[in-house]
Amino acid sequence: MNKGEIRLFCPATIANISCGFDVLGCSLSGVGDEMVLRKTEKPGIVITKITGQDLPRETKNNVAGVAGLALLEASTYSGGFEIEIHKNIKAGSGIGSSAASAAGAVWGMNTLLGHPFNEHQLVSFAMQGEKLASGVAHADNVAPAIFGGFTLVRSTDPLDIIRIHTPPDLYASVIHPQIEIKTADSRKILKTSISLADGIKQWGNLGGLVAGLYSEDYDLIGRSLVDHIIEPIRAILIPGFEDVKMAAMAAGALGCGISGSGPSIFAFSKGLQTAKEVTTAMSGVYKKMMLAHDPYVSEINKKGIEKMS
Amino acid sequence: MNKGEIRLFCPATIANISCGFDVLGCSLSGVGDEMVLRKTEKPGIVITKITGQDLPRETKNNVAGVAGLALLEASTYSGGFEIEIHKNIKAGSGIGSSAASAAGAVWGMNTLLGHPFNEHQLVSFAMQGEKLASGVAHADNVAPAIFGGFTLVRSTDPLDIIRIHTPPDLYASVIHPQIEIKTADSRKILKTSISLADGIKQWGNLGGLVAGLYSEDYDLIGRSLVDHIIEPIRAILIPGFEDVKMAAMAAGALGCGISGSGPSIFAFSKGLQTAKEVTTAMSGVYKKMMLAHDPYVSEINKKGIEKMS
Numbered sequence: 001m002n003k004g005e006i007r008l009f010c011p012a013t014i015a016n017i018s019c020g021f022d023v024l025g026c027s028l029s030g031v032g033d034e035m036v037l038r039k040t041e042k043p044g045i046v047i048t049k050i051t052g053q054d055l056p057r058e059t060k061n062n063v064a065g066v067a068g069l070a071l072l073e074a075s076t077y078s079g080g081f082e083i084e085i086h087k088n089i090k091a092g093s094g095i096g097s098s099a100a101s102a103a104g105a106v107w108g109m110n111t112l113l114g115h116p117f118n119e120h121q122l123v124s125f126a127m128q129g130e131k132l133a134s135g136v137a138h139a140d141n142v143a144p145a146i147f148g149g150f151t152l153v154r155s156t157d158p159l160d161i162i163r164i165h166t167p168p169d170l171y172a173s174v175i176h177p178q179i180e181i182k183t184a185d186s187r188k189i190l191k192t193s194i195s196l197a198d199g200i201k202q203w204g205n206l207g208g209l210v211a212g213l214y215s216e217d218y219d220l221i222g223r224s225l226v227d228h229i230i231e232p233i234r235a236i237l238i239p240g241f242e243d244v245k246m247a248a249m250a251a252g253a254l255g256c257g258i259s260g261s262g263p264s265i266f267a268f269s270k271g272l273q274t275a276k277e278v279t280t281a282m283s284g285v286y287k288k289m290m291l292a293h294d295p296y297v298s299e300i301n302k303k304g305i306e307k308m309s
Numbered sequence: 310m311n312k313g314e315i316r317l318f319c320p321a322t323i324a325n326i327s328c329g330f331d332v333l334g335c336s337l338s339g340v341g342d343e344m345v346l347r348k349t350e351k352p353g354i355v356i357t358k359i360t361g362q363d364l365p366r367e368t369k370n371n372v373a374g375v376a377g378l379a380l381l382e383a384s385t386y387s388g389g390f391e392i393e394i395h396k397n398i399k400a401g402s403g404i405g406s407s408a409a410s411a412a413g414a415v416w417g418m419n420t421l422l423g424h425p426f427n428e429h430q431l432v433s434f435a436m437q438g439e440k441l442a443s444g445v446a447h448a449d450n451v452a453p454a455i456f457g458g459f460t461l462v463r464s465t466d467p468l469d470i471i472r473i474h475t476p477p478d479l480y481a482s483v484i485h486p487q488i489e490i491k492t493a494d495s496r497k498i499l500k501t502s503i504s505l506a507d508g509i510k511q512w513g514n515l516g517g518l519v520a521g522l523y524s525e526d527y528d529l530i531g532r533s534l535v536d537h538i539i540e541p542i543r544a545i546l547i548p549g550f551e552d553v554k555m556a557a558m559a560a561g562a563l564g565c566g567i568s569g570s571g572p573s574i575f576a577f578s579k580g581l582q583t584a585k586e587v588t589t590a591m592s593g594v595y596k597k598m599m600l601a602h603d604p605y606v607s608e609i610n611k612k613g614i615e616k617m618s
Contacts, residue, residue: 006490019512020516021512022500022509022513023509023512024516025514151511152513152520153534154513154514154516154517154529154533155513155532160517162516162517162520162529165524190503190505192503192505192506193500193502193503193505194502194505195501196499196500196501196502196503196505196538197501199503199508199511199512199538200330200331200332200379202508202512203328203329203330203332203508203511203512203515204331204332204462204464204516205464205513206512206516207329207332207461207463207471207473207516207519208461208469208471209516209517210519210520210523211473211523214474214519214520214523214524215474215523217499220463220471223464223469224463229505238522
């Protein structure tokens, strides 16, 4: 591979972690896309190849293309890029498929250009890809993809992303049932107002979750993985959600919730062995329901997007 | 002082720390009450003396008395206690006057009885005193008084209080303007519902604040000390609030907000010297307005209530 070319691992991500709706996400290592980027003399961005998913290749209709164009516009670089995308993360899965492509594009371009932009800038470019994908320029998935580990999007205007300490023994299980929920639809069913009482519970739990991550208090992490606001509404869109959650908890998970806007369901566990058992238990529910699904077990990926050798 | 007697320092506390409405509080050392407790053979609780404030001495009408009775009811101890209360914290100040008395009573009794109860139990007893004072059995002030430092009340049912790391260079300024706001009135003006968008901002900031406390990132603490929900409503009840806040920020405070349900205003600063300058600046606004007020500067009190020698 020459100096003007880079091959990347672009991780799947969990956003909207229970009480952390719209603010807290994390990066995975057990599932992700590969991308290859090449510098070209010709300006602009060309998506040369997409494998694994049927996605638009026109630059302006592709999340990687749009994110890349946002970077190019802010750059003094006069050339362009070719991008290959090899998707393993299914579109509409709720584990950051569009974010992996958008974040991967700008991370790779930034690396090939000698790092002219910082991580916050990369997130803001990648958010343009998210806007194309879901209508909302959110940072929930692109932030953990680019920063790695757990990230808190404290504010989007101005953009303020905080890297949260990741406890070493925390593992994720993810189950992706093969049904489609569009992020835009999943947003529509939310109410625009909530009770103050529910709000207080939510920020109490979010405070507990952040404290649990820093202090590596796995029980506290578990007690705090509660969502009084979004999950009760969105769970209706996911067949068998309550049964899958009960199976995860019975198998020893610290907590369980909806990944992103669904339909994927995530659980956190202490230790890889427990996480494997939790994944098996969650998968077992969908096997009984004869519902096709993809199960994943993953450590929390502290690096985020990285160069593949 | 004999073995059956104890003298205590019972600190003032800041509750409702900006984005941490109803969940986040901290303990101060610059202002607090003194209490003396004595074991008696006679069962029950007698308030033998109150100095500094005109408060009811009948056990069932006194917050220390009611909190103490809650402890006695859960105890196998057949005797009783005499309690002296020397108030320095003014009632209705918004820095936990009732909490200091309620928490001090149960902390002192527990110490004289050889620690039969843990801190969570003490908080639940002291909450009965808060119920007498404000109609709501809240833990916002009794939790930091008993645990010390910063505390997060993640949940009140079941009670779950988390001790949050306190950065070493964090200091508080408190200004108590001599006007009275009753906690009950101050609750009444709040709306029972909030927008989801404001809720997201609030838990984003609370997450940032907890992360800032753990990582000792003073800038992050400052950026996160924002309250989109309660402060805009309650500030109306406090004369000159915006000017005092602007003066605090101009003098170098990290952030500034309403302490408890007011009227006290708190600011946090990095370093004692800045905190002193911030206090002077805040005080200056009320001096110009000819409004009588008490200014305090304090480190964050990591111990909470403690035995005086």
